[in-house]
Amino acid sequence: MAGGRKPKSAGPAPPSSTLVLDNGADTIKTGFVTGDDSTTDKAPRVIPNCIARDRHSKTYVGSELEKCKDFGEIVFRRPVEKGSIVNWEAQKEIWDRSFFDDKAPQKCDPSATRLVLAEQPNSLPALQTHCDQIVFEEYGFSSYYRGIGPSFNAYQDIQAVFHTPRTPDTIIDVPAEVILLIDSGYSHTTVTPLLQGRLLHPAIRRLDVGGKLMTNHLTRLLSVRHFDMRNETYIVNEMKEAACYVSLDFKGDLDKTWKGTRGERREDYATGAGIAKDYVLPDSHTRFHGIVRDHEPGAAARARKSAVSTEDILTLRNERFSVPELLFNPTDIGLRQPGLADLVMQSLSVLPVGLWPGLLANIVVVGGNAKFDNFIQRLQVELLERVPDECVVRVARPEDPIISTWLGAANFAKHEHADRLAVTKQEYEEHGAAWVARKFALGLGLDT
Amino acid sequence: MNNFGVIEVASTATKTTPGWAYVPDTGGHPSLPAALQPKNRKRAAARNQPGLSLSDLTARQENKLRKDLEALGRDNQREVNIPIPHKSSTSSRSQKHTPNVRKILQSQKTFANHLDDYQALLALAESNPAAVVNNPLLFMNKPLASSSASGTPAKSASPAAATPPPTNKRAAAAAKRAAAREREEERKRAKMVSLAPPPPTQPEQQTEQQTEQQTEQQTEQQTEQQGDAEMVDVPTTEGQQEEKEVPSYPPDGTVLPAYKKPPPVAHPGDGDPLLVSVVPGFPTDEELRALMTAPPLNYMEARATFGEEGERYPTRVFCEMCGYWGRVKCMKCGVRVCALDCLEGHREECVTRYGL
Ligand SMILES: [Zn+2]
Ligand SMILES: [Zn+2]
Numbered sequence: 001m002a003g004g005r006k007p008k009s010a011g012p013a014p015p016s017s018t019l020v021l022d023n024g025a026d027t028i029k030t031g032f033v034t035g036d037d038s039t040t041d042k043a044p045r046v047i048p049n050c051i052a053r054d055r056h057s058k059t060y061v062g063s064e065l066e067k068c069k070d071f072g073e074i075v076f077r078r079p080v081e082k083g084s085i086v087n088w089e090a091q092k093e094i095w096d097r098s099f100f101d102d103k104a105p106q107k108c109d110p111s112a113t114r115l116v117l118a119e120q121p122n123s124l125p126a127l128q129t130h131c132d133q134i135v136f137e138e139y140g141f142s143s144y145y146r147g148i149g150p151s152f153n154a155y156q157d158i159q160a161v162f163h164t165p166r167t168p169d170t171i172i173d174v175p176a177e178v179i180l181l182i183d184s185g186y187s188h189t190t191v192t193p194l195l196q197g198r199l200l201h202p203a204i205r206r207l208d209v210g211g212k213l214m215t216n217h218l219t220r221l222l223s224v225r226h227f228d229m230r231n232e233t234y235i236v237n238e239m240k241e242a243a244c245y246v247s248l249d250f251k252g253d254l255d256k257t258w259k260g261t262r263g264e265r266r267e268d269y270a271t272g273a274g275i276a277k278d279y280v281l282p283d284s285h286t287r288f289h290g291i292v293r294d295h296e297p298g299a300a301a302r303a304r305k306s307a308v309s310t311e312d313i314l315t316l317r318n319e320r321f322s323v324p325e326l327l328f329n330p331t332d333i334g335l336r337q338p339g340l341a342d343l344v345m346q347s348l349s350v351l352p353v354g355l356w357p358g359l360l361a362n363i364v365v366v367g368g369n370a371k372f373d374n375f376i377q378r379l380q381v382e383l384l385e386r387v388p389d390e391c392v393v394r395v396a397r398p399e400d401p402i403i404s405t406w407l408g409a410a411n412f413a414k415h416e417h418a419d420r421l422a423v424t425k426q427e428y429e430e431h432g433a434a435w436v437a438r439k440f441a442l443g444l445g446l447d448t
Numbered sequence: 449m450n451n452f453g454v455i456e457v458a459s460t461a462t463k464t465t466p467g468w469a470y471v472p473d474t475g476g477h478p479s480l481p482a483a484l485q486p487k488n489r490k491r492a493a494a495r496n497q498p499g500l501s502l503s504d505l506t507a508r509q510e511n512k513l514r515k516d517l518e519a520l521g522r523d524n525q526r527e528v529n530i531p532i533p534h535k536s537s538t539s540s541r542s543q544k545h546t547p548n549v550r551k552i553l554q555s556q557k558t559f560a561n562h563l564d565d566y567q568a569l570l571a572l573a574e575s576n577p578a579a580v581v582n583n584p585l586l587f588m589n590k591p592l593a594s595s596s597a598s599g600t601p602a603k604s605a606s607p608a609a610a611t612p613p614p615t616n617k618r619a620a621a622a623a624k625r626a627a628a629r630e631r632e633e634e635r636k637r638a639k640m641v642s643l644a645p646p647p648p649t650q651p652e653q654q655t656e657q658q659t660e661q662q663t664e665q666q667t668e669q670q671t672e673q674q675g676d677a678e679m680v681d682v683p684t685t686e687g688q689q690e691e692k693e694v695p696s697y698p699p700d701g702t703v704l705p706a707y708k709k710p711p712p713v714a715h716p717g718d719g720d721p722l723l724v725s726v727v728p729g730f731p732t733d734e735e736l737r738a739l740m741t742a743p744p745l746n747y748m749e750a751r752a753t754f755g756e757e758g759e760r761y762p763t764r765v766f767c768e769m770c771g772y773w774g775r776v777k778c779m780k781c782g783v784r785v786c787a788l789d790c791l792e793g794h795r796e797e798c799v800t801r802y803g804l
Contacts, residue, residue, distance in 0.1 A: 051530050059533040077530040078523050081559035088552045093532050101535075122750035124562050125585045130552045137546040190750075198740040205752045216520040221771065230525040258772040261787040318771045331763045333520070334513040336754060343752050351739065352731035434584030441744060446737060 014422065015114045015142050018413040019099070019106075022118040022149060022406040023091075024049060025080035026186040026211065026368065028062070029406035030098065030106060033116075033413040044406040045106060047098055051077040051090055062094040063105065070284040071234040083120030083187045084127045088134055100139070110141040114422055116413050118149035118405055121190055121204045128440075129433050136428045145422040146440050150181040150192035151199050152408035153366060155415060161364055161396045174411065178358040180344065182379075183405070184369035186211040189327060189340065191347045193359050197417065198444055203347045207337055209326050211368050215240050217333060218323045226314050235282060235290065239316070240323060242292045243277050245373040247321035248381065257317035270297060275320060281312040324372045328382065341382035360387060363395040370401035417444060509782055563747065564625050570746075769793050 020041075022029040028049045031041030048065045055073040068074070079091035099108040115135055119128070128146065135144050154175035159166065175197025183190050189207045193200040215237040222229045222236065229236050247253045256273040260266040272295035280291040293299075300313040326332060328339040338346060344363070348356050360383065365376055376395040383393045398404040412418055421444065423436050519525070545553065557565075566585070573580045580586050731739075765774040767786035774784025776791060781798050785791045 051532065053528070053530050059530065061533060075524045075528040075530065077528070084559065086557070086559050086562065088555070089532060092553065097535075122745055122747050124559075124566050124747055126562055126565060127559075129585065133546075133548045134552060138549045195736070195740055199744075200739045201742045201744045202739065204745060204750050206750045207752050212523065213520045216522065216525075219525070220516075220520075224768070225770065233524065254772060258786070259770065259789070262789045322766075322771055329764065331759065332766065333517070334763075335517060336759075337752050338754060338760075342760065346752055346755075352735050354730040437584070443741075445741060 014419055015112050017112065018114040018116055018418070019108050019141075020044070020116045020406060020409045020413055022152075022403075022409060023080065023085060024185060025078060025083060026050075027402070028094070028098070029403050031406065031410065032106070032108075033410045041410070044403050044410075046402070047094070049078065049080060049091075049094060051093065053077075061097050063098065069288050071232075071238075071282070071288070072284050073231045074234050075231075076233070080187070083185070084123045085131055086127060088130060092134070092138070110139040113141060114143035114145070114413070114418075115139075115141040116409050116418065116422075117144070117146045118152055118409055119146055120187075121148050121150065121192060121199070121201075122206065125437065128437055132428070132433050132436050136425050140425060143422045143424050144428075145418060147409070147412070147421065148192070148199055149405045149409075150183050150190065150366075151175075151194055151197055152405050152412050153181050153364060154179055154194050154197040155408045155411040155417075156398070156404070158362065158364060161398050162362070162394055163396075174415065175417070176362070178355070178362050180347075180359040180363045182340070182344075182363065182365045182370075183367045184210065184327065184340075184365065184375075185367040189343070189367070189369070191340075191343050193347060193351060193355070195355075196447075198446075200351060203350045205343050205347045207327070207330065207340060207343050208335065209330050209337075211237075211240075214244075214323050214326055214369070217326060218244070218319060221319050221323070222314065225319075238290055239279055239314075241368075241371070242290065243279055243316050244320050244323050246324045246327070246375045246378045248374050248378055250321065250325060253321055254318055269317075271295075272297070272315075272317075276315055276317045277320065279314045279316055281314060283310060283312065286310075324369070324375070327369065327375075328378060339382075340379060341386060344379075344383060345386050356387070357391055361392045361394045363393070364404075365395060365397045366401045366404040368402050370397040420444065506782060566747070568625075 016035045018033045020031055020033055022044070026049060028047045029044040030047065031044040033040050045063075047063045049062070050065070051062075052060045052065055052068065053075050054060070054068055054070055056070070058068075060068055077087075077090055079085055079087045079089075079094065081087070085091050096104070098104055099106050100110070117131070117135070119131070131146060132144070135141050135146075156176070157172045157174075158176040158179055159170075159172070176194070177196060179194045181192045181194055183192065188210045191203075191205045191207075193203045215233060218240050219229050219233060219236045253275055256268040257275050258266065259269045276295035278293040278295050278299055280287070280293060282288050282290050295315060300315050303311045303313045322332070326335070328341065330337045330339060337343075348359065351359070363379070363383075365379070369375065376397050380393050380395040383395070384391075387393060398407075421440070423439055428436050569580060569583065569586050573583075573586055765784050766772065767774045767790050768783045769785055769790035772786040772790075774786060776785050776787065777783070778785065778791065778794060778798060780802055783794055783798070785794050
């Protein structure tokens with residue numbers, strides 16, 4: 001802590017190595033930041049955050065899933081539920097094998113390491129406390145900060161994400177002055193306005209639509225229309241990631257993919273209208289992942305009839321866009337929550353109107369769902385319909401929206417804010433878990 | 449023509465197909481001109497039927513919807529129990545856990561269980577504030593009064609107003625469930641603990657004892673943070689820096705620096721006097737301070753709802769079979785389908801489930 005009075009409890013200098021951990025429900029993003037750029041990870045390792053069991057009763061923990069070839073009927077145990085670490089028995093096993101066991105690929109000595117851990121906004125206090133207790137009492141990290149994932153994104157060069165034109169000598173603001181950060185992940189989608197890296201807590205909103213719900217919805221559609229995929233979550237999820245997109249003309253696309261009424265031959269349906277795609281399912285012998293192909297009328301039927309065919313083909317039509325549509329119209333499945341654009345407007349509505357232009361011109365979308373084609377375009381179009389004409393609406397996603405929070409957190413770890421916010425093991429032992437939780441909840445406060 | 453048990457569904461546009469007239473459901477498309485009205489009398493009459501909204505759903509449909517949504521929230525389609533596999537690699541780490549850690553690792557509570565606990569705690573706080581006055585789990589999210597750097601309550605930030613507190617009935621039910629589970633966990637723990645050696649320390653008690661100190665510590669912490677604060681974006685004068693020990697507020701307009709950069713996107717119309725935009729007044733420092741130091745909302749408060757004004761658009765309804773607009777309703781079960789083709793497909797299932 002620079003300047004000011006040093007409390008007598010101030011321990012030694014902060015550790016030179018920081019383990020940066022974005023502990024998502026689907027994947028953990030992890031890497032080390034050290035004082036030396038040459039030993040600092042430039043990108044995180046991405047580890048499945050699950051314990052999985054395949055149909056041959058083989059169990060995989062975390063990164064071991066890479067060794068799995070046959071994902072048919074695979075089932076998962078996930079320590080993170082609704083964005084928070086809930087099951088520590090499972091989480092500890094995954095962390096141990098990743099960081100702490102003798103042969104761990106990212107071996108870490110907690111007693112000489114600071115942990116920077118990203119969490120979801122608006123978590124339950126009991127779960128936050130469990131996390132803090134495990135970090136200090138089980139692992140003994142020497143220093144620790146548990147921060148809200150979206151806020152870490154402010155420690156990146158956000159204007160680069162927008163390709164804002166600027167001169168080479170432009171000073172990059174870190175943390176960024178103003179961002180409206182949308183994080184759309186496995187469990188849900190959150191809207192978080194940020195000023196200078198500070199969360200505007202009263203305006204944070206959550207929509208309970210995430211990657212899991214969309215995959216499950218696709219599973220249901222396919223099971224009604226094609227064949228039972230209810231035990232094939234992994235395969236359906238791959239299909240979703242490969243073939244689904246956000247529609248810019250929902251009504252038009254729906255019309256083009258309708259087979260029509262009885263006896264009617266609709267041209268668009270017959271040809272696929274550029275929307276229909278054939279998805280070749282993995283066969284768990286030679287093809288371990290599915291393949292997307294342009295729709296070839298009759299291919300699926302031929303494959304079914306042919307005795308020698310080795311391919312199972314599903315033709316995807318409105319499933320391609322009606323699944324990500326749930327982000328924008330959750331009521332389509334009876335979920336009584338506003339869609340993403342209205343969610344943004346609700347968030348803005350509790351903020352002074354003077355902040356709107358800055359926030360609307362700096363909307364950044366991160367998380368796995370940001371990878372859907374047209375996601376940011378659709379959000380921009382819908383927001384333009386809702387804001388005053390003179391407002392500039394810019395929506396962008398980082399190059400890799402999945403690791404964006406980690407990259408931001410890694411920059412944060414090098415920033416003086418990390419020293420200001422982190423607590424030491426000694427402080428935890430002196431003041432207790434409640435004190436730590438309060439300090440984290442208080443955040444940076446104001447600079448002035 | 450086989451039109452058993454079919455009713456047309458009211459909507460705002462028509463489309464005629466040979467042999468049968470369907471009424472497309474265009475709910476949710478505000479861009480669609482309202483001028484597209486049904487043209488013939490029969491359909492105009494159909495329009496007088498109430499549109500299907502969630503409140504019109506039968507109890508059976510409501511129940512199905514709830515179950516469907518629950519299913520969509522699952523990690524696996526069926527219940528699975530995957531035990532932690534035996535470790536092949538060795539760990540040099542000690543296997544001893546602190547009592548806190550042991551308790552956490554043994555807990556089999558789900559997120560829903562924890563949410564119930566939290567809601568029960570909130571309900572208790574509402575009915576008997578004295579009972580929870582020292583419970584850190586309830587108040588750790590809310591900074592102490594002294595922590596609001598501006599010293600003013602966050603007026604523009606009144607989160608509680610956004611979401612009504614849980615109804616007493618629900619909260620009471622949650623409390624009951626939580627209490628029952630707590631007893632269960634307690635019993636399990638008691639079993640475990642009786643087998644294990646007595647815990648060397650009781651950190652929970654420590655925490656209790658420290659509650660008093662916390663207030664002091666917290667204040668100290670806050671003062672210290674203010675004292676440490678480095679002005680990153682705003683150039684400070686020597687005088688201000690010397691005053692570090694005594695927190696003092698800078699003049700207006702320093703929480704956020706003035707916007708000194710070019711506008712984000714240049715537009716050919718920028719110079720046009722007719723297009724000059726009216727920039728809304730920038731919030732005062734007071735407002736910004738309140739916002740930037742406001743406490744977090746809790747999990748329920750942050751969940752987006754439609755609020756009092758309700759849904760903006762009518763709910764869109766789709767064909768249960770193929771996903772096209774659900775313009776036709778099965779009289780037997782209320783399921784919506786797009787046309788006769790899908791209705792026939794649906795009928796098989798409907799008959800098996802509900803009989804003829
Ligand atoms: Zn249909
Ligand atoms: Zn029916």
